Amino acid sequence: MKQTPQPLWLKTFTRQIQHGDVIFRALTILASLIILATFVAIGFELWQNTTLAREKFGLSFLTSDEWDPVQQQFGALPTIYGTLQTSLFALLLALPLGLGIAIFLAELAPTWLRAPLGYVVELLAAVPSVVYGLWGLYVYLPNFVKPTAQFLNGTFGFLPLFEGPVYGPSRFAASLILTIMILPTISALCRDVLLAIPNTQREAALALGATKWEMISQVLIPYGLSGILGTAILGLGRALGETIAVTMVIGNNRDLSPSILHPGYTMASIIANEFAEATEEIYLQALIEVGLVLFFITLALNVLARLLVWSVARRTPSELRA
Amino acid sequence: MQFKWTLGIAALVSVALLASACATPTPGAQPTAAPKAGSIAINGAGATFPFPLYSRWFYDYAFVDTAAKFNYQSIGSGGGIAQITAKTVDFGASDAILTDAQYTAAKNIQMIPTVAGAIVPTYNLKADDGKVITATIKFPFTAIADIYLGKIKKWNDPILAQANPDLKLPNKDILVVRRSDGSGTTYAFTDYLSQVSPEWKDKVGTANSVKWPVEGIGGKGNEGVAANVAQNDGAIGYVELAYAKQNALAYGSVQNQAGEYATASVATVQAAMSDFGTNLGDKLALSIANAPSKTAWPLATYTYLLIYMDQTDCVKGKTVINFIKWAITDPAAEKSATALDYIPLPDAVRTQVVKKLGQVTCNGKPIQ
Amino acid sequence: MKSLTNSRRHFRRRKLTNAVMLVLCALATLAAILPLVWILAYVAQEGGRFLSVEFFTQLPTPVGVPGGGVLNAIVGSAMVVAIAIVIAVPISIVAAIYAAEHPNTPLGIALRFGTDVLSGIPSIVMGIFAYTIIVLPQKHFSALSGGIALAIIMTPIVLRSTEEMLKLVPRSLREGSLALGASEWKTMWQVLLPAALNGIVTGMMLGIARVAGEAAPMIFTAFGNPFLSADLDQPIATLPHTIYVYAISPYKDWHAKAWTTALVLIVLVLGLNIIARAFTAWQLKKMGWR
Numbered sequence: 001m002k003q004t005p006q007p008l009w010l011k012t013f014t015r016q017i018q019h020g021d022v023i024f025r026a027l028t029i030l031a032s033l034i035i036l037a038t039f040v041a042i043g044f045e046l047w048q049n050t051t052l053a054r055e056k057f058g059l060s061f062l063t064s065d066e067w068d069p070v071q072q073q074f075g076a077l078p079t080i081y082g083t084l085q086t087s088l089f090a091l092l093l094a095l096p097l098g099l100g101i102a103i104f105l106a107e108l109a110p111t112w113l114r115a116p117l118g119y120v121v122e123l124l125a126a127v128p129s130v131v132y133g134l135w136g137l138y139v140y141l142p143n144f145v146k147p148t149a150q151f152l153n154g155t156f157g158f159l160p161l162f163e164g165p166v167y168g169p170s171r172f173a174a175s176l177i178l179t180i181m182i183l184p185t186i187s188a189l190c191r192d193v194l195l196a197i198p199n200t201q202r203e204a205a206l207a208l209g210a211t212k213w214e215m216i217s218q219v220l221i222p223y224g225l226s227g228i229l230g231t232a233i234l235g236l237g238r239a240l241g242e243t244i245a246v247t248m249v250i251g252n253n254r255d256l257s258p259s260i261l262h263p264g265y266t267m268a269s270i271i272a273n274e275f276a277e278a279t280e281e282i283y284l285q286a287l288i289e290v291g292l293v294l295f296f297i298t299l300a301l302n303v304l305a306r307l308l309v310w311s312v313a314r315r316t317p318s319e320l321r322a
Numbered sequence: 323m324q325f326k327w328t329l330g331i332a333a334l335v336s337v338a339l340l341a342s343a344c345a346t347p348t349p350g351a352q353p354t355a356a357p358k359a360g361s362i363a364i365n366g367a368g369a370t371f372p373f374p375l376y377s378r379w380f381y382d383y384a385f386v387d388t389a390a391k392f393n394y395q396s397i398g399s400g401g402g403i404a405q406i407t408a409k410t411v412d413f414g415a416s417d418a419i420l421t422d423a424q425y426t427a428a429k430n431i432q433m434i435p436t437v438a439g440a441i442v443p444t445y446n447l448k449a450d451d452g453k454v455i456t457a458t459i460k461f462p463f464t465a466i467a468d469i470y471l472g473k474i475k476k477w478n479d480p481i482l483a484q485a486n487p488d489l490k491l492p493n494k495d496i497l498v499v500r501r502s503d504g505s506g507t508t509y510a511f512t513d514y515l516s517q518v519s520p521e522w523k524d525k526v527g528t529a530n531s532v533k534w535p536v537e538g539i540g541g542k543g544n545e546g547v548a549a550n551v552a553q554n555d556g557a558i559g560y561v562e563l564a565y566a567k568q569n570a571l572a573y574g575s576v577q578n579q580a581g582e583y584a585t586a587s588v589a590t591v592q593a594a595m596s597d598f599g600t601n602l603g604d605k606l607a608l609s610i611a612n613a614p615s616k617t618a619w620p621l622a623t624y625t626y627l628l629i630y631m632d633q634t635d636c637v638k639g640k641t642v643i644n645f646i647k648w649a650i651t652d653p654a655a656e657k658s659a660t661a662l663d664y665i666p667l668p669d670a671v672r673t674q675v676v677k678k679l680g681q682v683t684c685n686g687k688p689i690q
Numbered sequence: 691m692k693s694l695t696n697s698r699r700h701f702r703r704r705k706l707t708n709a710v711m712l713v714l715c716a717l718a719t720l721a722a723i724l725p726l727v728w729i730l731a732y733v734a735q736e737g738g739r740f741l742s743v744e745f746f747t748q749l750p751t752p753v754g755v756p757g758g759g760v761l762n763a764i765v766g767s768a769m770v771v772a773i774a775i776v777i778a779v780p781i782s783i784v785a786a787i788y789a790a791e792h793p794n795t796p797l798g799i800a801l802r803f804g805t806d807v808l809s810g811i812p813s814i815v816m817g818i819f820a821y822t823i824i825v826l827p828q829k830h831f832s833a834l835s836g837g838i839a840l841a842i843i844m845t846p847i848v849l850r851s852t853e854e855m856l857k858l859v860p861r862s863l864r865e866g867s868l869a870l871g872a873s874e875w876k877t878m879w880q881v882l883l884p885a886a887l888n889g890i891v892t893g894m895m896l897g898i899a900r901v902a903g904e905a906a907p908m909i910f911t912a913f914g915n916p917f918l919s920a921d922l923d924q925p926i927a928t929l930p931h932t933i934y935v936y937a938i939s940p941y942k943d944w945h946a947k948a949w950t951t952a953l954v955l956i957v958l959v960l961g962l963n964i965i966a967r968a969f970t971a972w973q974l975k976k977m978g979w980r
Binding site: 363365367370373374377378380381391393395396397401408409410543544545562564565567568569658661662663 | 750751752753754755825826829830831909910913914915916917924925935937938939940941942944
Binding site: 020021023024025027028029030031032033034035036038039040041042045046049096097098099100101103104105108109115117119120121122123124125126127128129130131132134135138139140180183184185187188189191192193195196197198211212213214216217224226227230231233234236237238240241242243244267268271272275276288291294295297298299301302303 | 812963
């Protein structure tokens with residue numbers, strides 16, 4: 001949405017002072033600055049505490065698949081690869097699913113069903129990661145993920161993406177558990193995005209003879225696009241940073257093969273796995289540097305996502321949002 | 323239109339607070355529940371392996387010394403060492419032996435062995451007729467090292483087949499399962515492998531986390547290893563004895579240095595401790611892997627408490643020392659340990675620990 | 691909408707697409723409910739037998755001692771989550787107002803990227819951060835440091851959802867209010883925020899659910915405590931950390947307690963969610979918004 005036109009601000013300037021608007025403005029700026037300062041402080045801490053590791057490994061930290069705590073040689077490539085593959089695959093599954101749920105909850109379900117169904121979906125968010133991890137390990141993995149993986153391998157095994165052997169713990173398993181975990185974030189917030197769209201938009205589309213789906217796909221989704229992508233970014237963030245649940249089902253193997261059915265590793269997992277028991281300074285720094293790299297990867301993915309939004313938004317007729 | 327809805331936000335916050343207010347405790351339900359006036363709160367942190375035993379000991383000790391309030395949290399051995407070095411805790415705990423650098427950094431701390439634990443190889447293997455092999459598989463001296471090095475790849479490898487003539491070991495790939503998280507269990511396991519296999523020592527070494535020659539599947543925690551073994555036919559893994567026994571996992575016997583096949587138990591681990599019992603040294607810290615006597619279980623390790631040799635708070639210091647004395651000498655404490663599948667110290671080691679505890683000071687003065 | 695040209699076949703295809711997509715949406719909802727039911731059934735089955743009044747009113751017991759509960763962790767979780775709410779919610783909402791009003795200023799852009807990146811940092815790193823800036827200087831673990839770690843984790847969720855919801859409030863609503871002579875902040879407080887309130891509450895609840903279930907950042911901050919404590923400056927137990935500690939032990943007794951604790955945590959978060967929703971609906975009704 002565009003900023004309020006400048007002249008309005010100028011016109012109301014004098015009144016603003018009388019009504020405490022200046023204080024209000026200052027407060028919003030202050031809060032923003034506090035959050036930014038925290039962000040910068042975390043980045044600074046990560047940077048500050050990795051000096052040794054950055055000097056010792058340089059850029060090879062990003063390109064090496066060596067991870068040897070005994071010889072103190074560290075490279076993050078397999079974990080970077082695993083993090084990207086699992087979280088993007090999870091987002092790919094969760095975004096359409098979540099949007100579908102949101103549409104059902106906001107537009108299709110009978111009114112009496114909406115609130116309880118909403119609670120049910122949000123309840124998924126209330127399940128703690130460690131429970132997802134244990135359930136994933138004991139139940140989801142053997143009873144759903146492994147058979148599915150075996151089916152994919154049996155049917156599409158000629159594709160590098162679905163190469164065997166299939167053990168169960170895999171980047172696929174991690175993606176599937178992440179999908180469930182980010183689903184409530186995406187569906188609950190998308191539902192609210194849809195609900196916040198004024199009814200005039202729906203009425204106009206329907207009056208023009210659009211079917212319900214056409215109204216949803218051609219009017220509501222473009223109108224709420226920024227919000228929908230915002231929730232996707234929150235979901236992606238959750239997927240990138242998830243630790244315990246992923247660690248329990250991914251197999252923690254520095255595998256670099258294209259197959260999603262192979263065991264893998266993620267950046268968050270390696271930190272969670274090894275931080276508590278790491279003692280040497282350079283080892284600890286290497287683990288923190290993994291966090292630092294994740295910091296930059298998240299930043300890069302967000303820039304990409306925003307560019308995507310802008311390019312899509314430019315093609316969306318702006319009259320829709322008036 | 324007043325600002326009433328802002329009350330809503332405030333109310334939400336108070337709902338969370340309310341939860342704590344509603345849950346007013348029922349005092350006196352348990353002896354340790356209500357902190358008494360003048361009670362001594364002591365915080366400790368470290369190894370995960372002894373956590374169930376320590377929490378049991380601290381619970382029981384509160385009946386012995388009603389003022390003592392021990393709070394032990396399992397943040398990992400590395401964490402325990404780091405915290406006692408940073409002086410954020412009153413005592414630490416570690417499964418791994420401190421390096422010289424760590425000793426220097428932590429300044430005048432002492433390792434105190436409390437109990438020992440055993441590690442066992444666990445497996446899940448179906449014979450060719452499709453039945454799960456429940457019999458104990460025998461692992462010759464270097465077999466486990468060779469499996470984890472990737473030199474033994476099949477279950478019917480001649481080395482394994484010769485040692486187990488009664489079992490029809492199938493022609494199946496071995497899937498290696500190991501801990502993914504840094505762990506004292508891995509430390510003890512790789513310590514053992516380094517001692518029996520020069521190649522392992524040379525290529526991999528001993529640590530809480532290592533670069534595995536065969537990565538297989540990394541499971542988080544004992545339960546991660548156990549679950550992955552259980553879900554894959556042909557898998558082998560290593561877990562703590564307590565975990566294997568409590569969860570009824572199949573575990574193998576291992577050929578020890580004397581050439582005998584041993585099975586993990588209180589007696590065989592105590593035999594290993596006794597083998598090294600007389601020369602613990604001033605640090606009271608010693609590897610007990612690959613013990614020489616005929617009955618010894620080769621995959622064993624001590625777990626240690628870390629204490630300041632010169633305490634700064636004399637009341638806390640005295641409580642900690644008295645507790646440790648109770649834990650390693652009192653029959654009730656020993657009974658708790660064996661009930662939970664930990665192995666109590668043999669007498670030779672016990673005497674050395676008690677002697678060392680007598681040397682702890684508070685601000686330079688003797689404690690008792 | 692060029693598809694409005696009217697050939698009969700075209701029309702039938704549109705009808706078909708409509709039906710198929712709507713059914714798919716319903717199926718997606720089902721696909722989300724299945725794992726939830728599966729998880730809850732499993733948690734209830736594994737942990738149900740320990741569920742009793744004592745579980746809520748007693749302190750933990752070690753393996754081999756019968757009884758025992760997680761009172762310390764219920765109180766502790768309530769405390770650290772309350773600290774997180776008190777810190778994160780006001781700041782996030784106020785900052786979200788700025789971000790929604792000024793999306794293209796340098797501060798607005800920096801804020802958006804900052805929070806998006808924050809949302810992707812693993813929670814354990816937040817724990818390490820809180821440990822470094824609070825626990826290490828103070829030389830002891832505390833409930834406060836845990837609450838602050840959780841507040842940082844919660845901030846991006848509340849901020850981003852609030853921002854998106856505010857941006858969706860039709861501009862006419864705001865202009866109407868300003869035209870009637872209301873000041874900027876009065877417009878925000880009495881028109882825009884209430885209009886977006888449902889979405890904001892969703893964001894809050896998602897944030898609370900997320901942090902209430904975090905175990906990893908608690909280890910180096912709140913630490914844990916087998917005793918009942920309400921002291922901000924002392925170590926404190928939390929429910930997810932208790933689940934974790936029980937679950938990684940070898941003993942069946944503690945495994946069952948881990949699941950029971952999980953059940954307690956899920957039900958508490960759900961309860962909070964329902965109360966918050968009901969309260970929001972009631973407030974909005976009173977103000978004449980619904």
